[in-house]
Amino acid sequence: GNSVTQMEGPVTLSEEAFLTINCTYTATGYPSLFWYVQYPGEGLQLLLKATKADDKGSNKGFEATYRKETTSFHLEKGSVQVSDSAVYFCALKNTGNQFYFGTGTSLTVIP
Amino acid sequence: EPEVTQTPSHQVTQMGQEVILRCVPISNHLYFYWYRQILGQKVEFLVSFYNNEISEKSEIFDDQFSVERPDGSNFTLKIRSTKLEDSAMYFCASSGLAGGPTFSYEQYFGPGTRLTVT
Numbered sequence: 001g002n003s004v005t006q007m008e009g010p011v012t013l014s015e016e017a018f019l020t021i022n023c024t025y026t027a028t029g030y031p032s033l034f035w036y037v038q039y040p041g042e043g044l045q046l047l048l049k050a051t052k053a054d055d056k057g058s059n060k061g062f063e064a065t066y067r068k069e070t071t072s073f074h075l076e077k078g079s080v081q082v083s084d085s086a087v088y089f090c091a092l093k094n095t096g097n098q099f100y101f102g103t104g105t106s107l108t109v110i111p
Numbered sequence: 112e113p114e115v116t117q118t119p120s121h122q123v124t125q126m127g128q129e130v131i132l133r134c135v136p137i138s139n140h141l142y143f144y145w146y147r148q149i150l151g152q153k154v155e156f157l158v159s160f161y162n163n164e165i166s167e168k169s170e171i172f173d174d175q176f177s178v179e180r181p182d183g184s185n186f187t188l189k190i191r192s193t194k195l196e197d198s199a200m201y202f203c204a205s206s207g208l209a210g211g212p213t214f215s216y217e218q219y220f221g222p223g224t225r226l227t228v229t
Contacts, residue, residue, distance in 0.1 A: 043114070043220035043223065044154075044220035045220070046217050046219075089154060096167055097144070098159060099154075100156070101148075101154035101155075103151070
């Protein structure tokens with residue numbers, strides 16, 4: 001079946017530190033992969049996506065590369081800011097319309 | 112920017128009571144969804160709704176659950192007789208712009224309703 005396994009949190013980093021949040025998936029066929037972010041009191045917002053192997057999604061300094069050989073879609077950012085503090089969700093979409101999410105990783109960036 | 116809204120933000124109910132969670136999807140979207148997240152667990156798909164009928168549902172979405180689009184703007188999730196294990200954050204989402212591609216890639220999520228069953 002389809003599933004996503006995400007790095008456990010919470011994660012606390014100092015401003016300007018490097019961020020990696022690991023995400024691996026299980027799926028048949030060729031799913032699309034997503035990272036969503038949820039800021040306090042808000043809904044899940046699409047951060048970036050990749051629709052085929054070796055695609056790199058990027059947005060707001062965040063990047064993730066669709067690695068079919070390792071079934072991974074790790075989220076990275078070179079220098080985090082306090083405003084990046086949020087919960088990050090990895091997700092996949094296969095055939096059909098439903099998304100399969102991970103548990104979410106809470107990130108806190110301290111000045 | 113258009114957004115999905117949900118009410119209430121927090122609902123407390125007693126076991127066995129009926130509860131209705133409300134959502135206003137983005138206008139001109141065609142697909143509507145409910146997901147839930149039990150504390151500490153994954154966000155789980157419940158149901159998708161298109162053209163006034165359920166298009167997909169998960170095993171979680173049993174006879175205790177129902178969805179409805181009672182008018183042109185609201186999309187509701189009803190739980191007929193709540194159980195303690197229904198306590199969760201419930202997210203509504205919408206996608207698929209009318210007149211656009213038929214696939215429904217990006218789903219736009221609301222802020223969620225936290226349901227507490229006591």
